[in-house]
Amino acid sequence: MIRLDTREAGFAAAFDDLVNARREADSDVERDVRVITASVRDEGDAAIRAFTQKFDGHDLDESGWRIESSELAAAYDGLEPDLRAALELARDRIAAYHQKQKPADSDSTDDAGVRLGARWRSVDAAGVYVPGGRAAYPSSVLMNAIPAKVAGVERLVMVTPTPKGEVNPLVLAAAHITGVDEVWRIGGAQAIAALAYGTQRIAPVDVVTGPGNAWVAEAKRQLYGVVGIDMVAGPSEIVVVADAANDPEWIAADLLSQSEHDPSSQSILFTDDALFADSVAKAVDRQIGTLSTKDVARQSWDANGAIILVPDLMAALPLVDRLAPEHLELAVDDPDSLFAKVRHAGSVFLGRHTPEAVGDYVAGPNHVLPTGRRARFSSGLSVLDFMKRTSFLSLGQAGIDAIGPAAVKLAETEGLPAHARSVALRLKS
Amino acid sequence: MIRLDTREAGFAAAFDDLVNARREADSDVERDVRVITASVRDEGDAAIRAFTQKFDGHDLDESGWRIESSELAAAYDGLEPDLRAALELARDRIAAYHQKQKPADSDSTDDAGVRLGARWRSVDAAGVYVPGGRAAYPSSVLMNAIPAKVAGVERLVMVTPTPKGEVNPLVLAAAHITGVDEVWRIGGAQAIAALAYGTQRIAPVDVVTGPGNAWVAEAKRQLYGVVGIDMVAGPSEIVVVADAANDPEWIAADLLSQSEHDPSSQSILFTDDALFADSVAKAVDRQIGTLSTKDVARQSWDANGAIILVPDLMAALPLVDRLAPEHLELAVDDPDSLFAKVRHAGSVFLGRHTPEAVGDYVAGPNHVLPTGRRARFSSGLSVLDFMKRTSFLSLGQAGIDAIGPAAVKLAETEGLPAHARSVALRLKS
Structure with a gap:
């Protein structure tokens, strides 16, 4: 486990290392x-x-x-x-x-008389x-x-x-x-x-x-x-943002629920209170000994765990976005005010009574989530991963007369004469 | 260009070759x-x-x-x-x-008092x-x-x-x-x-x-x-399903609008009329000579073009599904009855006045579409390719008491004690 403080010299470089650490396939x-x-x-x-x-x-x-x-x-x-x-x-x-999550089909006709739609x-x-x-x-x-x-x-x-x-x-x-x-x-x-x-x-x-x-x-x-x-999956991750009003034992258990998955899993706590950080670190160490998964959890926490002290919890959010974590817990009284500022995370767990593990099993959202900073551009598994969309188009004489000439112009400009001809032949002469 | 007839001996093997032909990266x-x-x-x-x-x-x-x-x-x-x-x-x-295409966020609370949602x-x-x-x-x-x-x-x-x-x-x-x-x-x-x-x-x-x-x-x-x-893109493709009531010149131009893209492009016509097939083949040959893109179009049509005779147009649809083409034109009077049977295509162009090229430019749907049979599982480019979804969850004491015990049970069964503990600690004792 490493401990960092945003106010200490060398923080930026140490955090860069954390963001860029490769824990994946060689x-x-x-x-x-x-x-x-x-x-x-x-x-x-x-x-x-x-x-x-x-x-x-x-x-x-x-x-x-x-x-x-x-x-x-x-x-x-x-x-x-x-x-x-x-x-x-x-x-x-x-x-x-x-x-x-099931997507709706669309099928409508616009002012130019062009019928357009999408079918899933x-x-x-x-x-x-x-x-x-x-x-x-x-x-x-x-x-x-x-x-x-x-x-x-x-x-x-x-x-x-x-x-x-x-x-x-x-x-x-x-x-x-x-x-x-x-x-x-x-x-x-x-x-x-x-x-x-x-x-x-x-x-x-x-x-x-x-x-x-x-x-x-x-x-x-x-x-x-x-x-x-679905996605390229890597080792599991959790980021917990917690203030000192949390029970350190609860937060320690949350961190360990990722650490026990795999030696390459990662658990990171952001907090604004140094004494709370100490309490969580101690609770983690004490709880590890009681786990049947202690060997894995110990390896993971020692190698990849981190506790990061921030001046206030809002200051943690840009750092969270850089990590784009698979799981993010916001263990505070008003989690929505923090959540509104988060751009990149696979799944977010709001408030003190929402441990990530409840989402692993019974809550409803999917637990297959983007890892390794991929929440920047990808989403958890959903119904959409098992569906695909076919767009469609239907023009009559009026429709092709309305928008066809512009297509002919653009096709000619692109040097594609058969494209242009296929439209031009259908225009009302 | 090859000509096939579903009723001739050897059709199945020849069509398999067409479906499995690799025109992509070596x-x-x-x-x-x-x-x-x-x-x-x-x-x-x-x-x-x-x-x-x-x-x-x-x-x-x-x-x-x-x-x-x-x-x-x-x-x-x-x-x-x-x-x-x-x-x-x-x-x-x-x-x-x-x-x-912009997706809607969701945020609701269910009967167990669990707040669930997704944010794009x-x-x-x-x-x-x-x-x-x-x-x-x-x-x-x-x-x-x-x-x-x-x-x-x-x-x-x-x-x-x-x-x-x-x-x-x-x-x-x-x-x-x-x-x-x-x-x-x-x-x-x-x-x-x-x-x-x-x-x-x-x-x-x-x-x-x-x-x-x-x-x-x-x-x-x-x-x-x-x-x-967005997707793994390969050479462009069009499949045209057309009856004898079409103008062969129109259909020939449509086929050539793909052939002129690249020597590896592919254009395939399914029709139920052998004389119409002949007319289209002749029109293609005649039109190619007039194109500034004739060298590319000729190479593509000769190497990858196909005209396939089917007993009736409905019989073409299972074959179309196996090809899962990027573009599909249904050039008939009642295209919707055919479209209802199609499962796999990137974009579909309905009726006699909807040439594929109009969709390349001005109609509205995206022209970046899955190729190489990937319409079986992927979709054209959309707003969703530039967005990602974060799921979220919020439980209070009542919510965790309602669904938490099942999570504890499953976590214990999976041999993940820290998962179980992170939930159990929050249950009302």
Whole structure:
């Protein structure tokens, strides 16, 4: 953890380092992924089987390539009732929030007699990546599958690695209650390539979403264009802006809820009170020892944690915008006055009773959010990621006579005579 | 040009070839672009100057790096009045169409007392690529700059190569009337890298849009994630679905309006009448000879043109969906009945008096559209490409008590104790 103070010499340079720190894929990952995706493109299932044997330690021909719907239903039936209820509450709230994102079509005729519009349709097929191992999160299934199904995607494919063949029943149950249509026991860059290119067994999809490790993220980046993707995902981040009226234990827990994700996660506190900063730092240290995730949380907090003292909380906001964090908590009495000044953040948590973690599970907004300063230009996962818009146009004789001559003029000026002719031929002579 | 008939043996395989034909960047381009973008990242302006000398044949230190606003205004003032009027009609109609795309914010409180919403903001800075040389199109400036300005982008940067130092006054005039804030005389992959990474002279932007050659498209693909991009753009395409009641000359001109863009462009006609197909083929051959763009149009039509005979026009639609064309004309009396069955197309032109070219210039919808089958999952350029959404959430004591326990349950199940604690600490004891 580093401590900074905006009023100390050297702050600007130290903050620049924080903003520009790369915690993401290095070029080894890029090279490895290039080899994996090319193998899957060229060799299909044989490559998938070989990489799964190598990385996940099981032979798909023996363990089975797919997990059948009956297994998903059985996993759901086997859950204890309050866990089932929690999953269903989450599903219903997430679905309700995402329903409101469905875009409206438009179709109107203007004064020149030109009919113009836009029509939205879902993609035909989507693939959802769900990490295996430590990060096998049912909440990831919900957050990716629900917007796809709300969009109207007919074929929703889930891929998830099952290291040594093991599956996580929670993940299967979440797939069951969200209507996932196919589940394949594959992961890593090879799974992303299978979804993008298709293999003998696995039909290709149009969009691939979902979080993953550095190899998965890099595969999505490399295959973007072959397939649509949600975003380039990096390590998780939280920025907390808090005054001294907060309980330091609450804020410490919030910071640790990111630190415990991954050694490369980042947690940053901005506060205007040095004593409060000390209290939070102590609370973090004390709480870490009690966590089953303490090794990860300790590494992450030591390497990437930061506490930054500002003269007043408003002064934190331009710095927050430079970080463009995935998650931003505004733990003050009047969070809206701060929020009004924030331009770049993936998701914002307003007030003292809104810990980021409640948004990870049950609140409704998506927890798949832009990381690594990408909230400057991208948004959290939504129904729109599974839809596309077709614009349309219809002119009659009057319409083309009204606006066609200007098109002819511009086409001629651009040196495109067939463009000009295609319009000119239709003008009333 | 190839001719196919759905009822002939071998159609399925021949159509597969058409769908899967790659007309895009090969791996040489990928390697070259990797070298260029890395040089710009590491050496900044020095690399920009060297690549511009090499590819565009002028020394930026002599010809000048920037084009000043006074030069833009002068270019506009120098246009003949009817060209100025055509540009302004186009600008006003494009702005009116894109104004309707501005997304609405949401902010509401649900039955559990949870306040939820989403807030849209523009990116801070955007870069627009405008090709130089043969493809120096003022319409490209309008189609990229207008949605950015409608979105609210404060700093809009244009880059355009000026081969041997020459500039196109039309492009400058279009930059003037759309409010472009900075213009740099640079192009190619090096210009995309400059916008993404920034250099000593050029501040980085958040989103880069605009069409370009294979190097530009590949640079955008490689730098996606460092910066937001509109889409991976490939060669232009048109599919025309037409019955025998059309004038073959009109349809021939429409097909050629794509063929004349680039030797790699593609024009495909679906019709249900073999004699009409013959007439269009003859009209294309006759018209090509009259075009100043005949060399390009001939190469494109010979290599990539296709006329496909179908038993009835409805039978064309599943084939159109597989092509997911950038542009689709439905030249029939009742185009809406066909359009209702189309799932994948960038932009659709309805009826006999709606040539695609009118949409390139003055109709209103954007002409920057997904190519290479990407209309399966992506959309034309819009105001949304220059904006991003921040979700937000606010809970009070009642709200966290209502939904918090389910979050605690799920966090514990996922093995994330700090997540669980950050919620549990706030529950009413």
